[in-house]
Amino acid sequence: MDILLGDREYFKGVGQIKYEGPETDNPLAFRWYDENRVVGGKTMKEHLRFAVAYWHTFCGSGLDPFGGQTLFYPWDEKSDPVARAKDKADAAFEFITKIGAPYYCFHDLDVVDYADDVRENEGRIKTLTDYLKQKQADSGAKLLWGTANLFSHHRYMNGASTNPDFAVATHAGAQIKMALDATIALGGENYVFWGGREGYMTLLNTDMKREQEHFAQMLKLAVAYARQNGFQGKFFIEPKPCEPTKHQYDYDAATVIGFLRQHDLLDDFSLNLEVNHATLAGHTFQHELQVAADAGLLGSIDANRGDYQNGWDTDQFPNDLMEWTQAMLIILDAGGLAGGGINFDAKRRRNSTDVEDIFHAHIGGMDVVARALLVADKIIQNGEYHKIRKDRYASFDGGKGAAFEKGDLSLEDLFQLAAENGEPATTSGRQEYLENLINKFI
Amino acid sequence: MDILLGDREYFKGVGQIKYEGPETDNPLAFRWYDENRVVGGKTMKEHLRFAVAYWHTFCGSGLDPFGGQTLFYPWDEKSDPVARAKDKADAAFEFITKIGAPYYCFHDLDVVDYADDVRENEGRIKTLTDYLKQKQADSGAKLLWGTANLFSHHRYMNGASTNPDFAVATHAGAQIKMALDATIALGGENYVFWGGREGYMTLLNTDMKREQEHFAQMLKLAVAYARQNGFQGKFFIEPKPCEPTKHQYDYDAATVIGFLRQHDLLDDFSLNLEVNHATLAGHTFQHELQVAADAGLLGSIDANRGDYQNGWDTDQFPNDLMEWTQAMLIILDAGGLAGGGINFDAKRRRNSTDVEDIFHAHIGGMDVVARALLVADKIIQNGEYHKIRKDRYASFDGGKGAAFEKGDLSLEDLFQLAAENGEPATTSGRQEYLENLINKFI
Amino acid sequence: MDILLGDREYFKGVGQIKYEGPETDNPLAFRWYDENRVVGGKTMKEHLRFAVAYWHTFCGSGLDPFGGQTLFYPWDEKSDPVARAKDKADAAFEFITKIGAPYYCFHDLDVVDYADDVRENEGRIKTLTDYLKQKQADSGAKLLWGTANLFSHHRYMNGASTNPDFAVATHAGAQIKMALDATIALGGENYVFWGGREGYMTLLNTDMKREQEHFAQMLKLAVAYARQNGFQGKFFIEPKPCEPTKHQYDYDAATVIGFLRQHDLLDDFSLNLEVNHATLAGHTFQHELQVAADAGLLGSIDANRGDYQNGWDTDQFPNDLMEWTQAMLIILDAGGLAGGGINFDAKRRRNSTDVEDIFHAHIGGMDVVARALLVADKIIQNGEYHKIRKDRYASFDGGKGAAFEKGDLSLEDLFQLAAENGEPATTSGRQEYLENLINKFI
Amino acid sequence: MDILLGDREYFKGVGQIKYEGPETDNPLAFRWYDENRVVGGKTMKEHLRFAVAYWHTFCGSGLDPFGGQTLFYPWDEKSDPVARAKDKADAAFEFITKIGAPYYCFHDLDVVDYADDVRENEGRIKTLTDYLKQKQADSGAKLLWGTANLFSHHRYMNGASTNPDFAVATHAGAQIKMALDATIALGGENYVFWGGREGYMTLLNTDMKREQEHFAQMLKLAVAYARQNGFQGKFFIEPKPCEPTKHQYDYDAATVIGFLRQHDLLDDFSLNLEVNHATLAGHTFQHELQVAADAGLLGSIDANRGDYQNGWDTDQFPNDLMEWTQAMLIILDAGGLAGGGINFDAKRRRNSTDVEDIFHAHIGGMDVVARALLVADKIIQNGEYHKIRKDRYASFDGGKGAAFEKGDLSLEDLFQLAAENGEPATTSGRQEYLENLINKFI
């Protein structure tokens, strides 16, 4: 991938980020991410399918609930929204090609600001779709997924697809349609729903059942429209338990899977799992991955990390090798991400105001994930980790245990077996041994 | 209900607890629970179906992770387990009849201690079943539900139905069979599964998918056995997110409902929701009730409360009128609890060592729930609360909104409607108004 | 207090809020707050000293981390900052006089927008100080406290008084000076420090000790300046554990008291305690009040409530009678708030967009606090609550226990006493009894 | 250190654990802990001063709030308490010498069971003190600290030193005296207070101020007694926010330091910080270390880890290299632990029932801490980490900033400086750069 510049260079002083190996002292080089290195039969690039998130990386302002903008961008200066959007696209592709990510992701509103006029917006997004299409062609970067931002505009303050007012739901539908059009036109490989306002602020004013039925209905309309227009990719739902709402309907992986099953949406949808959303929901990231993998619905990842002392979505860049090693074991066991990739839904801190900070953040994140892939691969090659787990369930692999699994035993049969065989032997779970085993390869 | 004593009186100095009204100064009287008072067409007794929990109230030792027994019972002194169990049953029915609860609930191990010999245990539980049957006949108290304790014995340290060792699963099955036998013999109206060890301590040693399939299989065997033996009641699953395990499979209402749907168990099962388990899972109690009610699965309640500063299951007695008023609104809207009741899965504090404390705890709990019923009924009679919520969704009751609900509109239709109708009006969610409305009736 | 309007009426359709009693159906009336009602020797107005918070009530935009402005104000339309600020002041005093609060509170930036020029800002705040002074005179409303907003401007992203760059600290000092000038000129009764950015985002780049010393130094300069200029009120520190920073130095009451003692600031400072900050720090509000009261430092209150399912500062209006009853017991036991009052640092939800919602929010909050005062007073009149607690410590009121308290016993004396007296009697903590006692008066 | 056996070998099949280096496949060898390896001028043994915790490692039963004993020990079989205690001591020193820890720690009740007779207990602990003294002499292992268990006996259910009943406080005093006697006799280097019951279950029945004064008084008596009897070591307080109580007075490092300062106890006391207690209190472990270090009170460490999804004290063995690297940086910057060591207040999981699991748990913990020491040392050698932090505060190292630190500037001076110098430059906090820097050395 060659660096792709627009009319001006936005990230001056930083060239293409190269792999230089663990011993390098260059902070603007990869120490672990070596895109062509083959691990377990695939290149790192193929395994990880890294994507840059348009919203944080090119739109993030540094605003927080107690403070104003800290990040001011040279590509955000023009007064004409379309011209400003093109500058941003130039900056985006400069960064994407410098960092060497094969993919990017966006919401409609990341790409171009919308007015309060649907037809006007339709024109804007089409213009930018054409512009991005050319950028993709020139650079080779691809769209991992698109989505519609149905949470920032004040009209969505009571919900988008789940708004009690049908008039608002029509606007949600309109945005989804335009975002699908853009995604399809750009060859986007997937389409994501994150329902930031699809939940409630108080149950006192909420008909949860009716709202969830509206949400299912909207998903069905989106699938029907996209399939009619040739979209063959996956739809993802991204779970999150709360924030900005008090309670968000797509609480966690298990909740979303139950919802998809209830509404017969399992064929078209799988999950986009975010680390920080997992931890906000009271789970480990690994847990959410395993739940999705067990259901055959492990689609994609929003890579970041939360802060266990802060009860909100801090969306920090990944830096925990232990967490990612365990995650990679699950992903590799699942045969990889089905259709998706690893998108950095992560923002540098609002006081990380140097241009280089954008690069350090992504380099650190890509390196820790790549390194985790290497460690996980070593654990798998070693074999003991899987053997211990497999052996643990051996009593179900034959004999009465297998009969139980097949449904050939009754409750009375179990009673008889217990009565005859007496107290079972005590078997250690060996947790500390396994934890040491993981650390051995880190 | 008359007081039923055994050979001796255990709760001396306390007679039957009577309703004396809000103005009473008698701490051993009800101020709100007036069992025959009619509220919305049913008596309080019929609405609430209070149950006393055998485990906390008659077996609770005061043990905590950092301290030993503080509660020593006169009915727990005999060395013969069956004789000791009968004393406990005497004490239980003395208390149940003094407090005036129409129901009680138990685990097998609450009723009588088990040995490590299945046949021996079968004999013990049968003896006690006969004894309790007589107690029920003599007092009129009934069994709301029975269950098997599949978490205390060390054999279950790696799980019961989800144990990696089939031999342990057979013991789980044996206990379930015997607990079902007892429940059926005693005319128990329901049977509960709380899977305290059905989860994992670390994902590193766990095949979550296989374990969950084993769990579903066990539930099916239990249903088949019970139905063959004439049980016509409901099975309940009681969600809890963790503790004692790191992660428990029956995490919350939505997770359990998804599991039941996946394994085609919705016909026989509904939910037993516990307040403290809701809050440990990151939800309000009201949320869990609403999730269950929306699925038609609101079966029963384990009434207690947690402590928001303490991250474990404190199982304190209810005392929050606001929380229970909002809960009662949902329960009444759902048409009441389907088959179940309100069981005090609550323990007095380990330093509440006076005999009277057992009564104060239950009186306080029953009063706050009864008072909440009265408040909720007033809110419903007033009508504004429901009207505001209904009106909020009026745009879906006819016209294009109704067409959307029916599936008669496409995504393009929504786009057209949004484009034509322009920006929707802003509509307040009126949260503070509704909160004031609730407080008006408290 | 008469309604004070400026050039136009901003809250049309709402007149002065009156006390109408618990039975009223008028949602725009007080049901419990009856300002002249005497409770325990003081009027409600004197007890509660309610204050309206300029920032939420007149400046709150509805922005949240995932969404834009939802609240648009007619007093926020003029382009000239000073003219706009005067309109806002008109609206503020209209609201304050309509709701009937005796006090208000502000940050410098609430009163008037600042530019990036210190001299210019000095002029602006002086102009508004004069304007507000007249408003106060015309209405009788008073300034409970003033403060400087040292967290919103991007210059404070690494801290204000604790910024690693001394140049930023000078700006913090400049703002504090001007805010003190305004507070003194307006007869403000107190001055508050809430250190939103006085903490760290990561320990990796932080010299915590040096930063805290800078903070103490700044407090000393502020006290010296204010005293020289005739300020006789209290300084308050408002604890909060985190948000916007990862960790805020003024974590909770105990931490702040320790800091004040270490730096010899106890004479001039006490605490302004916020409900939601208490719960974010892992405490009950009552706990924080008691800690402050025990140190003689219970100065003032920021009244609001958090959401136990949401790990950030939701700043909702109070509505929990139980929580406030227990709080009022502590406040009354402490002899009331020393110098401060009850300031509604609370915001209506961003989807509460009707003009009336501002009133409903404040009415609900004022009513629940007033009602709690009445309940707490009844509990105190009844006497049993205090008697139980006093009796519990009776063994220290005389004899060896009193000798221990006086320091007249040695460890060996205790050993001898324990050896001689043997195992102590078991004494119930009677928690459920006491909880019922509180509920009896609710 | 040679293996020290008693009459029988308890940990058969496991010999002395040796350092074999990172590449070893032997799970019963150290990969990183090489006790004689010199790091930054001291051996690993001197840096880390590892201690084995008597309670978890030799007394832990596997009990949890929902389940019974899972761990059954051959040294726990004799009926005579003193004989049983000697067997346990044999097992303890066998383990300590096999694992190669230079220290151990105990509560009085770990060493020998107590009866309800103070004189009898005095005899028992003296007998065991003699026995342990010989064991120490034979092995070379030393006592890092002793303490009294003032939380397990039911008499302490309402507190020990803070009990409302003075009679209970005398028993606390008696136990402290005997534990001090034992600690002094055994050459214990420190003495610890962990106040498991020194807090409250409900504020409703609690006079927090009086209880805390009693606590301070007891600490003073303990210091006086110990100093009179020749003890020259440090006293440590171990903070914990709650559990078993709702609220524990020694909440966190800042709270304890404030308490010590208030009661003039800073000369004799410093802190024993536990990882899991830090995280339960809403802090990182690093934060607590830094708070203690900044006060010159970083005494000792209870090494373990919590589970961020479980809100109780899971006391798992350490396994997170990132967490410990950052901890080691603070410890090394502080000049090491003042008097204390690193005690494994950690328990293997209750389902880790193999003998080897005890070794795996300790080996894993010792290795991760040792490895963190090596990484931290490399970071320090590299120098950039400290340089970045130091440079960040350079504006206070001279000129006006230094004058501010010295107290030579007034608030008006700051105002003038801000007005003259205008808006400060924006300086990045470089958080991601620093995070990458840490990961570079892992």
Ligand SMILES: [Co+2]
């Ligand atoms: Co995301």
Ligand SMILES: [Co+2]
């Ligand atoms: Co996020």
Ligand SMILES: [Co+2]
């Ligand atoms: Co329960």
Ligand SMILES: [Co+2]
């Ligand atoms: Co519970």
Ligand SMILES: [Co+2]
């Ligand atoms: Co506040």
Ligand SMILES: [Co+2]
């Ligand atoms: Co707040």
Ligand SMILES: [Co+2]
């Ligand atoms: Co500890």
Ligand SMILES: [Co+2]
């Ligand atoms: Co601990």
